[in-house]
Amino acid sequence: MTTTQLYNVAVLGATGAVGTKMLETLDKKNFPIKDLLLLSSKRSAGAEMEFQGKKYTVQEATPESFENIDIALFSAGGGVSKQLAPEAVKRGAVVVDNTSAYRMDPEVPLVVPEVNEEDIKSHNGIIANPNCSTIQMVAALKPIRDLFGMSRVIVSTYQAVSGAGNEALDELRAQSEAFLQGEDLKAELLPVTGEKKYYPIAFNALPQIDVFQENGYTFEEMKMINETKKIMHDDTVQVAATCVRLPFFTSHAESVYVEVDKSGVTVEQLKEAISNAEGVVLEDDPENQVYPTPLSAAGKPDVFVGRIRKDLDNDKGFHLWVVSDNLLKGAAWNSVQIAESLIKNNWLQK
């Protein structure tokens, strides 16, 4: 008889769009939890939440919250992570951080388990969960890169509003209703809360996700570029990104152009590589109009790939359409996978 070891788990940002999906994922995966601690900012503290039939009161996160915690899943914004992740680590917790705070820190592994699980091993208490749009892209590209090499990626994204949080979802809903009733649209949150200007997202497309950098790219675009190189351990791979927010609630889609190293690779070979990959599902049958869409991917933990075709001019170029639930594989699911890997591989101890 084997006894399963159980762990004390904290979820920081429990009431948020990603936090609630973290709880759903912990439940779905039957994660070996001893005590569960739900944490949030002061503003959301006191909220009541249910997990596996038991009621929990969300508590305000403080450094002391992490005493006796084994695994802490962070998703309460970069500032909170910067402040509290070191405190949690100091108290012996391993933090899986879903914010951008530590992603490019050379001391912190940035992990998509299907791509670079081994990197988790070298953690110093913090493992970063990549940006949602990065995760699904590298998951789809990994089997292609493994077999045929990869020199270049050009991606244009089609990103759901849930990536901007629950309040942005309320804004999309309110604006959509107003638009359909012929009323004026109130824009108070998107594209970026706290920025100079707001634009309606309902029945619109906003070519800005996160703030602009000096080079004219948005931070979201630079995340895709830099994180891809880090996850793939390859500074030479060329990555370009254009990130666009669109009026749907869940799932990001991506139009991806990829150049492989090998000549003569066929679409069939790419399809086979993707079919055999873990966590990636091929949905690609043009004759029967089979391809993934945001609605069809919502609520599912996998990365879906369709519309695979060869570039008409470049023998090494291919085009793909990659869709995944941004709150699941793009965030909560990937974070819990990292936590599972920590346990399974005995990597919790530093």
Added chain:
Amino acid sequence: MTTTQLYNVAVLGATGAVGTKMLETLDKKNFPIKDLLLLSSKRSAGAEMEFQGKKYTVQEATPESFENIDIALFSAGGGVSKQLAPEAVKRGAVVVDNTSAYRMDPEVPLVVPEVNEEDIKSHNGIIANPNCSTIQMVAALKPIRDLFGMSRVIVSTYQAVSGAGNEALDELRAQSEAFLQGEDLKAELLPVTGEKKYYPIAFNALPQIDVFQENGYTFEEMKMINETKKIMHDDTVQVAATCVRLPFFTSHAESVYVEVDKSGVTVEQLKEAISNAEGVVLEDDPENQVYPTPLSAAGKPDVFVGRIRKDLDNDKGFHLWVVSDNLLKGAAWNSVQIAESLIKNNWLQK
């Protein structure tokens, strides 16, 4: 004193999404009309429409409809154009055809006036209006190509539902309302009427516009590829396209990657080229979050360009965000521009 010559003008498909915009454009441009004839399929015949304060009854189009017509603007589907354009030409009319019926016919000029107006001159009675997504892209790329050359384009589109006609707009509206009320979505038209499968467009993204070709590309994608080469008189330019239908009513947006021939070109040079181009408006100031969106471009005749930035790896590569009202510059406005050019340049006579 000069007397303005007036012309007998027929609009075929007058009740459709593009047809109504053609009438608006003829009015807005104060087109020199003597008699106006509104034509449609049998189904829509009998409808009453108003133009410049006068009532018109839409008539069923027959070959005889085009007796005494000088200029016929066609937008009633490729089948109708195939059948009636030769009849109209036989009767002395010049046809500006907004369908895909004749676009790739070597005898038929395919024209975006800002790009290749001179091609109109060689017409044999029919001039084709390019696909909406092609028009705005080539209009934006023309000033860049003129100054710096152009070897390659990779485009991912964000296309409005109005490109699929008025009934598709009704479907988007009905589905959006159902979704917001928690009801099931009925999909009966999109992505392609008469195809095997229908998918909801509300709060979704459909990576299919028009039918699939044997090579895995959609016909919409092949239109962008082939029409761009024809309009630019350049079979060597490499063009790749991924076309996606999105849940907004008006304006197509495009994420365009372009490689120029010259080295060392700067973003400022591109911005200047676009600023100076006819029919193209630069809306590009990241610091102040200025960029075009489908809602901001709707109802305007220009092509708007923003988010211009240099590729981080390729000195000759640039990324742009191109937005235009698909029913105006993408269809009706461009058609009427061609008609104006016929008159202005005395090119009506073959």
